[in-house]
Amino acid sequence: MSPSRFSRKMRRGRRTQEVWLSTMNVKRQSRMRRQLRHAVGTSRLVVALLGIAALAAVVVTPLGAQGVTARLTIPPPLYSVGITRCTFVDHSRGLLNYQRTPYRLISKSRTLLSEIRYPTALRTGGAAQIPGATPVVQSGGYPTVIFAHGYDVTPDTYAALLDAWVEAGFVVVAPVFPDENSNEVAAQGGTNTEDDIVNEPGDLAFVTTSVIQASANETTACPLLSGLVNPSELALAGHSDGAEAVGMLAYDHGLDPQGNNFASLRAGLDYRAVLILSGALDTYQANADEASKPDLLVIQSLADQCNPFSHGVQFYNAIHQTNKWFLVLRSAHHLPPFDGADPSAFGLVVKTTVPFLEMALEDKVLAPSLVAIGSEEPSIGVTYAGSPGPLATSAPRIKESCGPN
Numbered sequence: 001m002s003p004s005r006f007s008r009k010m011r012r013g014r015r016t017q018e019v020w021l022s023t024m025n026v027k028r029q030s031r032m033r034r035q036l037r038h039a040v041g042t043s044r045l046v047v048a049l050l051g052i053a054a055l056a057a058v059v060v061t062p063l064g065a066q067g068v069t070a071r072l073t074i075p076p077p078l079y080s081v082g083i084t085r086c087t088f089v090d091h092s093r094g095l096l097n098y099q100r101t102p103y104r105l106i107s108k109s110r111t112l113l114s115e116i117r118y119p120t121a122l123r124t125g126g127a128a129q130i131p132g133a134t135p136v137v138q139s140g141g142y143p144t145v146i147f148a149h150g151y152d153v154t155p156d157t158y159a160a161l162l163d164a165w166v167e168a169g170f171v172v173v174a175p176v177f178p179d180e181n182s183n184e185v186a187a188q189g190g191t192n193t194e195d196d197i198v199n200e201p202g203d204l205a206f207v208t209t210s211v212i213q214a215s216a217n218e219t220t221a222c223p224l225l226s227g228l229v230n231p232s233e234l235a236l237a238g239h240s241d242g243a244e245a246v247g248m249l250a251y252d253h254g255l256d257p258q259g260n261n262f263a264s265l266r267a268g269l270d271y272r273a274v275l276i277l278s279g280a281l282d283t284y285q286a287n288a289d290e291a292s293k294p295d296l297l298v299i300q301s302l303a304d305q306c307n308p309f310s311h312g313v314q315f316y317n318a319i320h321q322t323n324k325w326f327l328v329l330r331s332a333h334h335l336p337p338f339d340g341a342d343p344s345a346f347g348l349v350v351k352t353t354v355p356f357l358e359m360a361l362e363d364k365v366l367a368p369s370l371v372a373i374g375s376e377e378p379s380i381g382v383t384y385a386g387s388p389g390p391l392a393t394s395a396p397r398i399k400e401s402c403g404p405n
Contacts (some may be wrong), residue, residue, distance in 0.1 A: 002309070003172060015151055037340045057254055074351055077167035079119035082133035086222030088112045088175075091110040093202060093258060098193045110178055110199070112207055115155045117162050117172040118142070128163060135228055140214055143233035143361035145275075146208050147174040148242030149337075150196055152185045158239065160340035161349065168354045170235075170361075171228050180241060197241050201249035202256055205265040208234065212288035233361040235273035235294075237353075239338050243279025250274045250294065251283060251319060273297070273360035275353060278304055278334050280311040281318055299349060301337065302395040306402040309395035313339045313386035316389045326384040327352050327374045334402070348374070348381050 004177040072142045077228065088111075146167055149155050155162065155174030157190040164171045178184060179196035181301060191282050214222040215229035238246035248254075252262040296319055300312025309328075329337055329345050337343030337349050352374040358364040366373065374383030384390055 004064070007143070034308055036280055037191050057093060065325060072349065073098055074164075074354075075168070077122060078169050079136060079167055080121060080123045080133070081129045081163045081166045081299055082118045082120035083129040083131055084116045084118075084222070085136060086114050086116055086214070086225070088114060088207055088221055090203070090206045093199065097188065097198065098179065098191045098195060099188050102197075110203065112175045112204075113176065114173055114175040114207055114211075116211075116222065117166045117168055117174075118223060118224075119169060119171070119210050129159070132224070135224065137227060141228055141230035141233075142169060142171045143235070143357065144171040144173060144211070144229045145235045145237050145357065146204055146211075147172055148200065148236075148238030148245050149174060149177065149181070150238075150240030150242050151180050152182045154183070155180050157335070157339055159345065161338050161353075164350045165354065165357065168358075170357060173207060173211050177203060177242075192209065194241060198243055198248075198257055200242070200245035201252075201261070201262055201265055202258070204236065204245060204249050206286070208269050232270045232272075234269060234271050235357055235361055236279065237273075237275035238279065239277040240334065243276045244282055246274060247276060247279060247315060248282050254282075273357060275299070275356070276312070277349075278307050278312070279315060280307050281315040292385055293319065293323070296321070296324040297327065297353065298325070298358045299329065300329040300335070301332040301334070301345070303329075303398060304333045304334050305398050305400055306334035308398075309390075310392040311391040313390055317387075322386045324386065324389075325356065325370055325374070326389045327381055328384070328390050329381045330379065344380050345375070348377055351376070352383065 008262050019384075057189045090110045090112065090146070091108070093110050094105050095110055096103040097106040117129070119136045119138075120130055121136055123130070145162075147155065147162060147377075149157060154176055158174075162174060166171050177196070177200055179188075179193040180200070185191070185193055210219070210221060211225060211229055212231045213219045214225040215227060215231070217226050218240070236246045236250055237243070248262055249266055251274075255261055256265065271294050273295045274297070276296070278300055296316075298316045300307070300309050302309050304312075314323065327348070329348070332342045332345035338343035340346045352370065355364070355366050355373055356370055357367050359370065371385045374381065
């Protein structure tokens, strides 16, 4: 989305928070407004000049510039993909109807249908996903990715990427957001429901907790998950609006519509990795530095017509830590690197995200480094580590287009 559209969206998000507070009869309006006004000026964007051509040959890391010559291929799958769907109901929070002004409460609970993809015995040929297949048991469970989809789509949109993660040995849990998924957008007459993004960090935290409980046999909500999730090896990943929701849950210190601090939502959940795919920073919230932060991978394209490249740079620069990486895609659009429609960019995304998750969640030592892996095809993309990262002015001026990709 363009900077102007992004600003309008964030103003709508602030208004939504106030409506929610009134609707849910929570008397915290003044405290939230003070915190939101204080947070407006906290993010910064580092702007300098750098030609795109210079990026093709050099990768900048905390140790300086280095040429990249590695040529790697995607490893063959270790597993096939089993899939099931489970429903988790959060009775502590409600759901809004965005067709009405002011917004109306249409449900006192949030029903979160979630797609669960998991490793099953490797099969050659046949269906890409096997519904209800018997999982391959692993002692202690699998490292698990909680994935947040973007606006007006569903997790199925990203099936190719999510399946690639499962084939490499991860469980992937993808909730269907109750207001932003494509079915609900259509059901509300095409109304823009993006204001509900402020509730999605709570959705992600709730689903994470529910999945951990189901894996530990503490609930019958999703029996197939029994023993599949390692609660100490968790990652958050999201695309577009989903990436923004992930960023809010992982880093923000503001309040959600129920008056809960985002830091309290993530407390006790061992998120060790965060993937921001074509996302943006929530500039109405504070990103306070903490003693330790999960490994961060930002992926953004210079040619993204929906979330400009500068948004990814702004996010990356706002997170003050050394354990962070940035994959710059050269010519991909907003969605094709993540749904498989752009095979070259998609291949590089898979080659980079799988070892990143292995490094962050399983303490795998990468040889070559993630920078080398993510820069093996310089005509497609290049990867940075630590600071400095890429520069916002690297991207050409492009026309906004958030429609069909």
